[in-house]
Amino acid sequence: MNRDWTLSAPCRGQNGFTPNEDEYSSEGALKRLCWPLLATCGPCPFRSECIATVKPSQARFDGIAGGRLWWGGIVVGALDDVCEDELTEPKLRASCGTEAGAKDHTRSGERPCPSCAQATREIAARRRNEKARQDRQAEQLQLDFATT
Ligand code: SF4
Ligand SMILES: [Zn+2]
Structure with a gap:
């Protein structure tokens, strides 16, 4: 080199x-x-x-x-x-395509592979959606309390 x-x-x-x-x-x-x-x-x-x-x-x-x-x-x-x-460059592993796979890349000082990057995006989106759902539920509860 x-x-x-x-x-x-x-x-x-x-x-x-x-x-x-x-x-x-x-x-x-x-x-x-x-x-x-x-x-x-x-x-x-x-x-x-x-x-x-x-x-x-x-x-x-x-x-x-x-x-x-x-x-x-x-x-x-x-x-x-x-x-x-x-x-x-990422090494491909059996764990690829999952959150654990993404962590394996990070631990190994590698870029995420495309399927781990995709899995990470999907998990983040799911978490955001779940958080938004919980926030809506909490707001609804407060409204219910306020009107009873
Ligand atoms: S990245 Fe840091 S340690 Fe590496 S060559 Fe550059 S200055 Fe040196
Ligand atoms: Zn991977």
């Missing part, structure tokens, strides 16, 4: 993005250690390349890559402007 982009990355020459294991012993300690460095990824145009190179999920990576803070390969913090396109 062409690694020339690393020469222009904002973190070039900076330490602490992959801290030594003896520097932290918990997720909280890792966060305290790495959080101040996360802003360095803000202007970085190589977030996708960074994630594709580090392979945080596969490597069960602890540290900063691609504008995200990873703990055991799971995203535990991120810049506000990160987007799914920066993540790696």
Whole structure:
């Protein structure tokens, strides 16, 4: 792979993005250690390349890559402007097409696959509808009380 982009990355020459294991012993300690460095990824145009190179999920990576803070390969913090396109291609699993499948992608630092994205949209729409139905029911109850 062409690694020339690393020469222009904002973190070039900076330490602490992959801290030594003896520097932290918990997720909280890792966060305290790495959080101040996360802003360095803000202007970085190589977030996708960074994630594709580090392979945080596969490597069960602890540290900063691609504008995200990873703990055991799971995203535990991120810049506000990160987007799914920066993540790696989704692996298809038996769970795909369900909410659990979407969570499996997230846990693995992947973009959602189309069927998981669709499942997520449908679940969100169902939840919105159910919430609207409950709100209408609550309003109706209040009206009933008010008129009795
Ligand atoms: S996204 Fe990766 S390459 Fe870019 S600044 Fe952050 S850690 Fe460095
Ligand atoms: Zn999927």
